[in-house]
Amino acid sequence: MPTPAPTPDDFPAGDSRMAAEFRAFDWSTHVLGPTAGWPVVLRVAVNMMLASSFPQCMAWGPQRTLLYNDAYRPMLGNKPAPLGKPIDEVWAEVWPDIRPLLERAYAGEATFVEDLPLVVERHGRPEQAWFTFCYSPVRDERGQVLGMLDTALETTGKMLAEQRLTEAAASLERQVAERTADRNRLWQLSSDLMLVARLDGVVLAVNPAWTQLLGWREDETLGADVMQLVHDDDRQASLAQLQQLAQGHALHRFDNRMRHRDGSYRWISWTATPGDGALSAVGRDVTAEREQADALRRTEEMLRHSQKMEAVGQLTGGLAHDFNNLLQGITGSLQLMERLIDRGRHGELGRYITSARGAARRAATLTHRLLAFSRRQTLAPRPTDLNELVAGMEELIHRSLGPGIELQHAPAPGLWLTRVDADQLESALLNLCINARDAMPDGGRLQLTLANLQLADEAAALDLPAGDYVALSVTDTGTGMPPEVVARAFDPFFTTKPIGRGTGLGLSMVYGFARQSGGQVQIDSAPGQGTTVRILLPRSNASVAQPAPAVAASSTHAAGPKLDGQALVVEDNAEVRMLVVEALREQGLTVTAMEDGPRALGLLQTEQPFDLLVTDVGLPGGLNGRQLADAAVALRPRLRVLFITGYADNAALGAADLAAGMDVLVKPFTLEALLARVKGLLEGPTAGPPQGRARPLGGPRTQ
Known part of the structure; x- marks a missing residue:
């Protein structure tokens, strides 16, 4: 819960952290008593101290009660609950050093001490620190000293920096001499390529490693364009890096191939920096590392391939086991049915038909589970x-x-x-x-x-x-x-x-x-x-969808009124196309069949009437079932559409929910389910309001 903003009558004033701590402190049991009874001079001094951005503290009264502002808090470190305690208790470890200063202030004398060294304990251990103090007496209206105000600055960082600077200055000349000698030794002995060149790439100096690593003598490289040694495939990228250096940007890591004197190439990793109209570069031979990385990458690819093949083996092994059992049930049942038909024992066919249908149903369940695992099943969310x-x-x-x-x-x-x-x-x-x-x-x-x-x-x-x-x-x-x-x-x-x-x-x-x-x-x-x-x-965030009205699944041989209307079936599989066409014709529909989307769309652009489009989702010819259906409904708004799919390609069906007048049926399906969906579509709402008869694609729409 945030701290409530102080009112004009609150003491002390302000919304600083220490002002809030003052107000929250129980002064009623303290030697100073409730803040309402504090002397005016103390209240004024506290408000001024808390408003200051300089680190300040006060010692008040004979008990030397410690009061301080936000800027003073870091000096205290993790000292436990210092507010309101005697200053000699809070700073007990340095009290012998600061006591004379405080007593002089209580005696009415202002003091200033710069860079006083003290060993303080504020983070659980002794540490050397330096402080600059300005102690001033605080008097009441009669001139009597009631306390002390200290403006304190910690100068530890400055003093340590000065010490380091003094030490650095004392050894600078020696270091310069040593580093100059080290640089010369490094230039001569380094196994890395070292180069000084103009910003246009002309070589000014090279170290002996050029001869050891690339075979080029110093006199062969001086005055030459270093880009002449770069592999053709890396030259454009290297020129771009050279332009960056010419514009003042450092080069932290760049790999290219440099030509050896024998015509081979070595991979070099460069670091370079521009300055004084030239560039200095260091190149490390990383050919072995690159070859090892390539070998590791090939090994990882082989491992991933092996793991993939192991997973595929497990998957195909499980599939083969289950599908072989199911296919055995189907093919065995069909063979026995053939024998019974040849012998005229038709009355015994029923149990083998039931067995084959049961195996086919279990196979469909298995494929649905596989599609669910691979996240490719058809969903109707x-x-x-x-x-x-x-x-x-x-x-x-x-x-x-x-x-x-x-x-x-x-x-x-x-x-x-x-x-x-x-x-x-x-x-x-x-x-x-x-x-x-x-x-x-x-x-x-x-x-x-x-x-x-x-x-x-x-x-x-x-x-x-x-x-x-x-x-x-x-x-x-x-x-x-x-x-x-x-x-x-x-x-x-x-x-x-x-x-x-x-x-x-x-x-x-x-x-x-x-x-x-x-x-x-x-x-x-x-x-x-x-x-x-x-x-x-x-x-x-939508409202609950109303479930679609249930449609009774009619048997393919059930008595009752036949369906009436024109249907277009688009399916590239000949066996499935034949079954769907025959089932729809048996129910009284006039059916036209097509094998692909483009020819079906051409037929839909004619004057031939259609009430229903039954289409596979995955179709050959560059036009899938969803694209065909969308074009068909644009031409014929009263057309109903049933998608049939065995692959469950949700991307083809689209992420949006199917519109009114559209439904989807997943293969394998029973003919009863097919006819139930068709009946429900023909008796249900259309995909859109009546818009007149069909029009050719691209022609004017009849209103």
């Missing part, structure tokens, strides 16, 4: 209240945990909204809860905590920008993890569970999802101490 999200999942989490684990959760009052894909966050939270359950085989307690969090300086350590975040923490009382496991917890396919009990993608998926959402994940764990996993998500 919207402002979300995590209190509501967690409360809505409480029953599901409780069922997943089982009766032996107690679930604790309470809403956080005043919780900020966060911009996140709620479905993916629910999946991540359920994943963390199941991990926590597996870490508590004998039961325990799982706590879900929500909190607002403001990050400032600590944000950099979390690789996050400073700002507001919402923290969702999952804390268990399970077995915990040692540091080496925590360090690898986010690695893909890393798991401590027994074979067949986990893929090792759960935490890596949570990490990738959080990072892609602009947040972070932290793990705090120790063996036997349980684990806390905290997800940080950025705050959203």
Whole structure:
């Protein structure tokens, strides 16, 4: 809390630190008594002392009470609570030296002492110091001396400087002679190149190292242009440095290659300074260091490549294992279906169809987790209240945990909204809860905590920008993890569970999802101490987004009214294009198919009517799906758009939320999901208000 400003009636006056300490000091128990009863002369003297920028102190009364101003404080060092103590107690170590001066002042005599040497203790140890004192008596209106005012200047720095100057002056002549001799020896014996040249680079003097290091004799270099020895690739940069020297700037470190007499080159690191119309330079041979640095850099690149290949090997090994199992389930089921069809046993096909679809669904889950880990999954973020999200999942989490684990959760009052894909966050939270359950085989307690969090300086350590975040923490009382496991917890396919009990993608998926959402994940764990996993998500200042109306997923063979309208399907994969076209036609739509964006856009510029555009995001031909959709909606504002994507390239989809009349479906998808999205789009709002029929690109818009 700041110190309140003094009022005109406060004593002493002013807002200095010492004025505040005077006012805060309990004078009622002091020998001087409350300040209101102080003599006028003392009050005036204190106000004048505190207003002075010179170091001043006072000794008052028979007890010689010490009073001082802000400028005097540094002289006291760390002496404990000196204000109001007797001066002979505060300065006990030098009292025999200053007592005569103080007594003369109390006797009415002003004294001036210059550069008085004293050994003081103010930083926990004796130290030599010098002071200049001006002691003046302070008299009342009757002329009686009541105290003493001391204007004190510490001259320690000056005295030490004078001592050093005297010592330096005494040895200057000897030093000059020695250094001249040393310079001459250094010039002759140094293994570094030494050069004196004109500011245009013409050599005036070189030392013998030029012959030893570069092979050039002194008579071959004098009068020559030093730039003639510089490697062609380094000459332009070297000329620029020479121009800087000519303009008066020193050269602290510059490397170039200098030609040896045998035609080879050596790397030289130069330091140079201009003066008296010339430049002096020293060059050190750093060829070996450069070669070692290059070798080290190559070794580091090889190590990084090895580490990268090890990570790729771990990733591809895990992928191969899981996908081979899934592909075995799919291909095996298809082969058995072929045999059953050949034998006419159609009634037995159902279980193999179910098996193949289950394996395909698990493969889709695996790719989604990999995309989440690599931060390339398709997200549909919207402002979300995590209190509501967690409360809505409480029953599901409780069922997943089982009766032996107690679930604790309470809403956080005043919780900020966060911009996140709620479905993916629910999946991540359920994943963390199941991990926590597996870490508590004998039961325990799982706590879900929500909190607002403001990050400032600590944000950099979390690789996050400073700002507001919402923290969702999952804390268990399970077995915990040692540091080496925590360090690898986010690695893909890393798991401590027994074979067949986990893929090792759960935490890596949570990490990738959080990072892609602009947040972070932290793990705090120790063996036997349980684990806390905290997800940080950025705050959203928008209002809560209303969930899209649910659309029932119709079976591809369900009875009911057919869809009506014209659809354009743009997909470069022939198999996917065929499946989408056939599914839409089966539901009654008139479908046109294209393989790339430019030809599809050309068709959209014609008069042919279209109600729906179904497009892949990644398309050949230089026009991706989002660019095609934006151009299509500009031409046909009533057009609905469904993006289908297997790569989940968020950069192609754009950072902004999809507009009304647009939706996205991630491959692989079921035909039921495809038709549900199409039905929802055709029965929902358009991308924009009606603007008339389509117009050619670049032509006038019909109003």
